Amino acid sequence: MDTTTIFCESDEFCKEFEPQWEQHLLESSLKQRRRQGALCLSEIMTIMVGFHLSGYRTFKHYYLNYVLRYQRDYFPGLVSYHRFVELLQGSLVPLCCFLTSRFGQCSGISFIDSTKISVCHNRRIGSHQVMAGFAARGKASMGWFYGFKLHLVINDQGELPGVKITAGNVDDRDPVPEVTRSLFGKLFGDRGYISQSLFEQLREQGVQLITKVRKNMKNKLLPLFDKLLLRKRSIIESVNDPLKNISQIEHSRHRSPVNFFVNLIAGLVAYTFREKKPSLNIRLPQALPVVI
Structure with a gap:
C-alpha cells in the first residue's frame, strides 16, 4: 500500500476527528503550552500503519532503518525513535476511532472467531509486570497462555464489521452480543460458541448463529447453502494468520500497556488497507440467495 494513500485517508479522518475530540477533553487547572509538534497526528498514524504493512518484525528496526533513511521526504519533521515512542501514547483513541470508521458493511453472511494474544512466555508469567492488571491467564486450542483475546467478525469479503x-x-461467547450489534443475517462460528441462551439472544437481534455440533449432540438439519458456508468458516483463520505473522500484533517486547494497544489497533487498521483480503467470491445475484 502506498504511503501517500494511507496518509490521505488518515489525514482526512483527523481533520474531522481532532476538533470534536478537543471539545470533549477535560480542562486542566494547570497552565499548559499548546505547541504544534514536529509530527502531526495523521503522520504518526501513517507511520504506525505502514509498519504493519512493511513486513518488518520490530518497529525499532523499521523506524531506524527505513523511515529515518528513506521516508524523510514524506515526513520532514521526523523525530528520534525514543521521542516517537512517547508520541504514540496520544494516538490510541484516534486509532480506535479510525478503525471503527473503516469497518466493512454487513452482507448477511458473517464469520466469528477469537485468537489469543499472548504477552509473554508461560515460564515468565510470574515475573511479568508490564500487563499486570490487564492481561489474564486463558486457554485456547493450543493450550494455556497469558494475555488477551482478540474477537473478530468478518463478512464474506474479508472486511471487519x-x-x-x-x-x-x-x-x-461473552462479547458476541456486543460485537455483533450491527450485524444481521447468518453468523457462522466454531463449537466454542454453542449456547442456547446466546442463540436466542442473537435471534432477537436479527442474527442466526450457526455452528457445528458436538459428538454428544443431536445433528441439526441445515439448508445446503448453510452447510457449505459452515465449511468455509476457516476463512477467518486467513485473517488471524497475517495479523500475527506479518503485522506482528503478538510479541513479548512491549514495555507499556498503552503502546501494546496502539500496536494492536494499528495492525487491525493496516489490515483494512490490504488490497487482497480472503473472500468467498459469492456476491453474484445467481449465487447469493436472499438472507432472511
Whole structure:
C-alpha cells in the first residue's frame, strides 16, 4: 500500500476527528503550552500503519532503518525513535476511532472467531509486570497462555464489521452480543460458541448463529447453502494468520500497556488497507440467495 494513500485517508479522518475530540477533553487547572509538534497526528498514524504493512518484525528496526533513511521526504519533521515512542501514547483513541470508521458493511453472511494474544512466555508469567492488571491467564486450542483475546467478525469479503479485545480468561461467547450489534443475517462460528441462551439472544437481534455440533449432540438439519458456508468458516483463520505473522500484533517486547494497544489497533487498521483480503467470491445475484 502506498504511503501517500494511507496518509490521505488518515489525514482526512483527523481533520474531522481532532476538533470534536478537543471539545470533549477535560480542562486542566494547570497552565499548559499548546505547541504544534514536529509530527502531526495523521503522520504518526501513517507511520504506525505502514509498519504493519512493511513486513518488518520490530518497529525499532523499521523506524531506524527505513523511515529515518528513506521516508524523510514524506515526513520532514521526523523525530528520534525514543521521542516517537512517547508520541504514540496520544494516538490510541484516534486509532480506535479510525478503525471503527473503516469497518466493512454487513452482507448477511458473517464469520466469528477469537485468537489469543499472548504477552509473554508461560515460564515468565510470574515475573511479568508490564500487563499486570490487564492481561489474564486463558486457554485456547493450543493450550494455556497469558494475555488477551482478540474477537473478530468478518463478512464474506474479508472486511471487519466488528472487533473486541478482552482479557485471556473471558469466555468466547461473552462479547458476541456486543460485537455483533450491527450485524444481521447468518453468523457462522466454531463449537466454542454453542449456547442456547446466546442463540436466542442473537435471534432477537436479527442474527442466526450457526455452528457445528458436538459428538454428544443431536445433528441439526441445515439448508445446503448453510452447510457449505459452515465449511468455509476457516476463512477467518486467513485473517488471524497475517495479523500475527506479518503485522506482528503478538510479541513479548512491549514495555507499556498503552503502546501494546496502539500496536494492536494499528495492525487491525493496516489490515483494512490490504488490497487482497480472503473472500468467498459469492456476491453474484445467481449465487447469493436472499438472507432472511
